[in-house]
Each structure stands twice: as C-alpha cells, then as structure tokens.
Amino acid sequence: MEYMWLVWLGLAIAALVVEALTMGLTSVWLAAGCLAAMVLDLCGADLVPQIVVMLIVTIATFVICIIWIKPRLDKKRNSLKEATNADRIIGMEGEVIKAIDPVDGKGQIKVMGQVWSAKSEHPINAGVKVKVTGIEGVKAVVEQKVN
DSSP, rough: TTTTHHHHHHHHHHHHHHHHHHHHHHHHHHHHHHHHHHHHHHHTOOHHHHHHHHHHHHHHHHHHIIIIIIIHHHHHHHTTTOOHHHHHHHEEEEEEEEEEEEEHHHHHETTTTEEEEEEOOOOOOOOOOEEEEEEETTTTEEEEEEO
C-alpha cells in the first residue's frame, strides 16, 4: 500500500486518544508500535516487516510500562492523595453549637462551616471555642480552647 503510513498514523492517534481518556497506561504501547511501523513504511519497508516491528515494539513497550513505569506512577499517584475533610479539621478552631456531654456522648461543633458530632473528656457548654484534636469514627475529638 502506498499510503500505509497514514494507516499507522491513524492507529497511533486512536491509541493516544484512548490513552488520554483513560490515563492509565492502557494503550500507549500500541501507539509506540504503530509509530515505529510508520517510520519503516516511510523508509520504504514492506508490510510484513512493518507488522513484525509494530508487534515487537508494542510488546517491548508494554513490558517496560507494566514492569517499570506503571508501578512507579501508581506509587506516586497514591502519595499525592489529598486529605479528606476529616483530616483538614484537625488542629482547627470551632465553636460548640450543642453542649458536649462526655457521659451521654452527645454534642456538636461547627468548624470550617461544617457541623460535626463531637466528644470531649470534659463537659463543654454551647458557645465555647474548642480546638479539634482528632477524629474518632464520625466524631470530632475536641478540647476547650484556652484564651
């Protein structure tokens, strides 16, 4: 075929579009194989060597991505996770909106515009400023703020 390089280019572009949509190293190796085959076609190679080179480059790139690159990307991606809302309120100042009773385990605070169930070692009246020291389950652990 006289314009086989266009077929290889089209396949490479399609693989890169799929890769861009998934962002999970799902088809980048196919794009590399197609680009290698395209270069061979532009150099005048026959179709069979183009297909063989495309398969070899695709398999080699796949192995490199799966064994070497993907684990490193996954590790980096996992280390860049954002803190949750719960993590963000620790250390923040809030206000008791429903008195905190450590015996009954009842009470609520408002911190960063959100209402949280709260608990404390000591009773704290409504309207008192508190500092969030931790999270236990779905409750904010607080202590009375000393002025």
